[in-house]
Amino acid sequence: MTIRLPSELVAAGLAPPDKLAHLARVAERYAIAITPAIAGLIDRGDPSDPIARQFLPNIAELTVTSDERADPIGDHAHSPVEGIVHRYPDRVLLKLVNVCAVYCRFCFRREMVGPGKQALSAQQCDAALSYIAAHPEIWEVILTGGDPLVLSARRLGDVIKRIAAIGHVKIVRLHTRLPVVAPEKITSALVRALKAPGATTYVALHANHPRELTAAARAACARIVDAGIPMVSQSVLLRGVNDDAQTLEALMRAFVECRIKPYYLHHADLAPGTSHFRASIAEGQGLVRALRGRLSGLAQPTYVLDIPGGYGKVPAGPQYIDMCGEAGAVVEDIAGAKHRY
Ligand code: SF4
Numbered sequence: 001m002t003i004r005l006p007s008e009l010v011a012a013g014l015a016p017p018d019k020l021a022h023l024a025r026v027a028e029r030y031a032i033a034i035t036p037a038i039a040g041l042i043d044r045g046d047p048s049d050p051i052a053r054q055f056l057p058n059i060a061e062l063t064v065t066s067d068e069r070a071d072p073i074g075d076h077a078h079s080p081v082e083g084i085v086h087r088y089p090d091r092v093l094l095k096l097v098n099v100c101a102v103y104c105r106f107c108f109r110r111e112m113v114g115p116g117k118q119a120l121s122a123q124q125c126d127a128a129l130s131y132i133a134a135h136p137e138i139w140e141v142i143l144t145g146g147d148p149l150v151l152s153a154r155r156l157g158d159v160i161k162r163i164a165a166i167g168h169v170k171i172v173r174l175h176t177r178l179p180v181v182a183p184e185k186i187t188s189a190l191v192r193a194l195k196a197p198g199a200t201t202y203v204a205l206h207a208n209h210p211r212e213l214t215a216a217a218r219a220a221c222a223r224i225v226d227a228g229i230p231m232v233s234q235s236v237l238l239r240g241v242n243d244d245a246q247t248l249e250a251l252m253r254a255f256v257e258c259r260i261k262p263y264y265l266h267h268a269d270l271a272p273g274t275s276h277f278r279a280s281i282a283e284g285q286g287l288v289r290a291l292r293g294r295l296s297g298l299a300q301p302t303y304v305l306d307i308p309g310g311y312g313k314v315p316a317g318p319q320y321i322d323m324c325g326e327a328g329a330v331v332e333d334i335a336g337a338k339h340r341y
Helices: 006-011 017-029 036-041 050-055 122-133 153-164 188-193 215-226 245-257 281-294
Strands: 084-088 091-095 140-144 171-176 200-206 231-237 260-267 302-306 313-315 321-323 329-332 338-340
Touching (some): 006 017, 036 050, 084 122, 091 122, 122 153, 140 153, 153 171, 153 188, 260 281
Parallel strands (some): 091 140, 171 200, 200 231, 231 260
């Protein structure tokens, strides 16, 4: 059973009884959900366990800094119809559901997801698909939310078939945490539902620590990849979870071993009550520089920053080339030595 109440956290030995009042205050503000797979991964004897840090509520979530905002990446500014975010010309987000199997304490959409947050109605889904059909520049539809894989295979398959039938849509991408947090839910019926004639499906897996890629999670990913669906990864740089080169290296290697191409390492967004998770951009650049020296190109993620306010995502560095105008460029190698080009 998924743990959803502070009292259940205490009963499961995931929080001490004297923290119950604190947990209840956080739970009033932000949803809790910890699946059996994640509860089983948490090291109850380690107060700084990186899995616990991602999923157990913390009183620090009630501290909101002046730069944090409810809609950190500006979804609302680019939402022409309910459920659609059209930020870049060739692709849209389609948010079918606003619930997840777990609630990550650093979630960038934490003000929009949680139990009771509305899913798209049948009429709203029709309107969203009509919007996509009416915009021939849309090449890719990204199903996100919430976690679209919490939908039934029948419902998800129906929507994917309808999207793939739109002639100009060639790619359907699904963003999910399910293979890691509830691997048993990646059934053959669900995997079959992800593919439809007319478009190519990609699955982007969100995971932040190598321990999340358990044998069961790896088997769930293998069911997806074996069905001919390419996978990419998304991770968030999180203080106390993966803000060291060794952990990031192990995570990226684990992805590649699972046939998941490392894709994005996100700088943590300015979501409310998440400052205890954010590293600095300089720290992120230093970590990515360290990865460059440790990992093959196959295992390199792109470190990205979503510009607050909805201005889109940009690579966050580091830079290796310093342009010198007519004189050419100075290029820095992995060891930090400079070379004129
Ligand atoms: S699974 Fe994604 S959308 Fe859901 S709580 Fe975690 S980060 Fe947020």
